[in-house]
Amino acid sequence: MLDLKLMQNNPEKVRESLKKRGSSIDVQEFATLDEKRKTLIAEVEQLKAERNKVGPEIAKRKRAREDVSDLLERMGQVAERIKTLDAELAEVQAEEKEWLMAVPNIPAEDTPVGKSEDDNPVLRYWGEKPEFGFAPKEHWELGVELGGFDFERAAKLTGSRFVVSKGWAARLERALATFMLDTHLEEHGYSEVIPPFIVNKNTMTGTGQLPKFEEDLFKLRDTEYYLIPTAEVPLTNLYSGEVLDESQLPMLLCAHTPCFRSEAGSYGKDTKGLIRMHQFMKVEMVNLAHPDHSYEALETMTAAAEKILQKLGLHYRVISLCTGDIGFSAAKTYDLEVWLPGQEKYREISSCSNCEDFQGRRANIKFQPKDSKKKEFVHTLNGSGLAVGRTLVAVLENYQQEDGSIIVPEALRPYMGGLEVIKG
RNA sequence: GGAGAAGUGGCCGAGCUGGCUGAAGGCGCACGCCUGCUAAGCGUGUAUAGGGGAAACUCUAUCGGGGGUUCAAAUCCCCCCUUCUCCGCCA
Incomplete structure (x- = not known):
C-alpha cells in the first residue's frame, strides 16, 4: 500500500x-x-x-x-x-x-525501466556452463529413469503438476533443504521459523497477495483460510500490528515450507518435470529491515542466495527485474537464474526483493527509532534461498553423466550419508 | 466437540445500576528540579489514525473484531475471534 x-x-x-x-x-x-x-x-x-x-x-x-x-x-x-x-x-x-x-509499489530509482521480462538486464554471471561429451538430458528424464520421480502416481493421487519423489530423490531434496537452512543459520545469521502453512485473509492482504491475486491461491473451502504460496507471507506478517524495538532490526527469518500455487493461466507452460508445480518446497529468507539499510540488505540477501548456488557449484546469472516485470509489492528485485543444460536455458531459482515500506504499511509493522518520537514502518525484504525443487532440477541436469547417473555435489554428501554417485 | 470464565492504554488494573472516562490508580519510560552518589522525593509529559490550521492548536474515531438499541455505549443486546479452566477425543 x-x-x-x-x-x-x-x-x-x-x-x-x-x-x-x-x-x-x-x-x-x-x-x-x-x-x-x-x-x-x-x-x-x-x-x-x-x-x-x-x-x-x-x-x-x-x-x-x-x-x-x-x-x-x-x-x-x-x-x-x-x-x-x-x-x-x-x-x-x-x-x-x-x-x-490495488496500486502496486513504486519501483526504486535504479529499477530498470522496461516493458517485459525481455528487458531485464543481466548484471553478472557466476561460474561456467558445464561441458558434456554427450547430449545432456532434461531432469525429468533423468529422474524417472533413475526411479526417483513418479509423475503417473502423483497424477493418480491428485492430478497434474504434482510429483511423488522416492528413494534417492526424496532424500536429495531433504538434503538440499537442510543444507540451505544450515548455511543461512550458521553463515548468514538467520533464525529458523516453522510457521503455519495456512493463513487467513488478513495475512494474505498484508503481503499483497490479496485482494488482487486471489486466483493464484488455494483457498480452503467454507473458510477465509488460504494455503501459503510462499513462506514470505507468514514470515513477513509475523510481526504485523506490532512495534519492534530498533535494536531488533534487522530481523532475519528463514523457513523451509511447502508452497502452494494454483498456477491459473499457466496452461501449457512447463508441463513436464518439476519446474512448475502446484506444491513445492522452498527455503525462504525474510528481513524486517531498518529503512536506512534496506538496500544494503537486499545485496546481502541476494549474496546469501547466491552462496547456495556457489557451494553447489551451479552456474547462474543475476538479472534485475525491470519495471514491467517486477512484482506487485516489490520496489526492486534481483532474480537468480540457474543454468539448466538439459533445457539449455537459464531458469529462475530465486527472487530477492526489497518491498520498502509497502508491506510494512499494509501489515502495519513499525519500529521505534531511538532518536525520534515517531514510529516508522519497517522495510521488508524477501528472497528464496532457494526454491528446493528447482535446485534439485539443477543438480540433476548439471551433474549428470553419460551413463545417466548423477554425481552428488560435495556440499551435499554429508547430508546424503556420504553418497557420491546416484545410480538409481 | 460439550460446559464455564475472561479480553480495557507499553504493562498491571479500576470502571461495566448508559452521559461528568481517551479512559481513575499503580508500574514502566522520557525530560526537568531537588539531593548528591549506584536510593528516595517532587513536577511535567507519555497511544494510533483521520479532518481543519502556516503554526500554536483544535475536532472526530478507537476500551478483542463486526453489527444493533439509544439523543448518548468501555458500560445494554446479537454474531464472530482469541485466551484460560473442566469434560470428551486425539498426534
Whole structure:
C-alpha cells in the first residue's frame, strides 16, 4: 500500500510509476474519491462534535428535572443525518481503500525501466556452463529413469503438476533443504521459523497477495483460510500490528515450507518435470529491515542466495527485474537464474526483493527509532534461498553423466550419508 | 466437540445500576528540579489514525473484531475471534 500522503501530495510521482509498470490505473479517480471523502468527513465530524457537546447538556438538564424534549428532537435529526453520512463515508472509504490496495509499489530509482521480462538486464554471471561429451538430458528424464520421480502416481493421487519423489530423490531434496537452512543459520545469521502453512485473509492482504491475486491461491473451502504460496507471507506478517524495538532490526527469518500455487493461466507452460508445480518446497529468507539499510540488505540477501548456488557449484546469472516485470509489492528485485543444460536455458531459482515500506504499511509493522518520537514502518525484504525443487532440477541436469547417473555435489554428501554417485 | 470464565492504554488494573472516562490508580519510560552518589522525593509529559490550521492548536474515531438499541455505549443486546479452566477425543 502506498502512503496516503504521497497519493495526495505527489500524484504525479504515482502516475509516473504506474506508467513505468504498464498499469492502466487512473490516479485522477483517486483524487476525486479523496475529495469526496474529505467533504463528507467535514460535515459528519461537525455533527458529531455537536452531538458530543449536547449529550452532557441533556444529562445535566435531566438531572435538574428540566424538560429536554427540544434537545432530543434536534439530536434525533442530527443522529439520523450522522447515520446516513456515516454510511456514505464508509462506502467512499471502502472504495478508496480498495483503490489503494490495488496500486502496486513504486519501483526504486535504479529499477530498470522496461516493458517485459525481455528487458531485464543481466548484471553478472557466476561460474561456467558445464561441458558434456554427450547430449545432456532434461531432469525429468533423468529422474524417472533413475526411479526417483513418479509423475503417473502423483497424477493418480491428485492430478497434474504434482510429483511423488522416492528413494534417492526424496532424500536429495531433504538434503538440499537442510543444507540451505544450515548455511543461512550458521553463515548468514538467520533464525529458523516453522510457521503455519495456512493463513487467513488478513495475512494474505498484508503481503499483497490479496485482494488482487486471489486466483493464484488455494483457498480452503467454507473458510477465509488460504494455503501459503510462499513462506514470505507468514514470515513477513509475523510481526504485523506490532512495534519492534530498533535494536531488533534487522530481523532475519528463514523457513523451509511447502508452497502452494494454483498456477491459473499457466496452461501449457512447463508441463513436464518439476519446474512448475502446484506444491513445492522452498527455503525462504525474510528481513524486517531498518529503512536506512534496506538496500544494503537486499545485496546481502541476494549474496546469501547466491552462496547456495556457489557451494553447489551451479552456474547462474543475476538479472534485475525491470519495471514491467517486477512484482506487485516489490520496489526492486534481483532474480537468480540457474543454468539448466538439459533445457539449455537459464531458469529462475530465486527472487530477492526489497518491498520498502509497502508491506510494512499494509501489515502495519513499525519500529521505534531511538532518536525520534515517531514510529516508522519497517522495510521488508524477501528472497528464496532457494526454491528446493528447482535446485534439485539443477543438480540433476548439471551433474549428470553419460551413463545417466548423477554425481552428488560435495556440499551435499554429508547430508546424503556420504553418497557420491546416484545410480538409481 | 460439550460446559464455564475472561479480553480495557507499553504493562498491571479500576470502571461495566448508559452521559461528568481517551479512559481513575499503580508500574514502566522520557525530560526537568531537588539531593548528591549506584536510593528516595517532587513536577511535567507519555497511544494510533483521520479532518481543519502556516503554526500554536483544535475536532472526530478507537476500551478483542463486526453489527444493533439509544439523543448518548468501555458500560445494554446479537454474531464472530482469541485466551484460560473442566469434560470428551486425539498426534
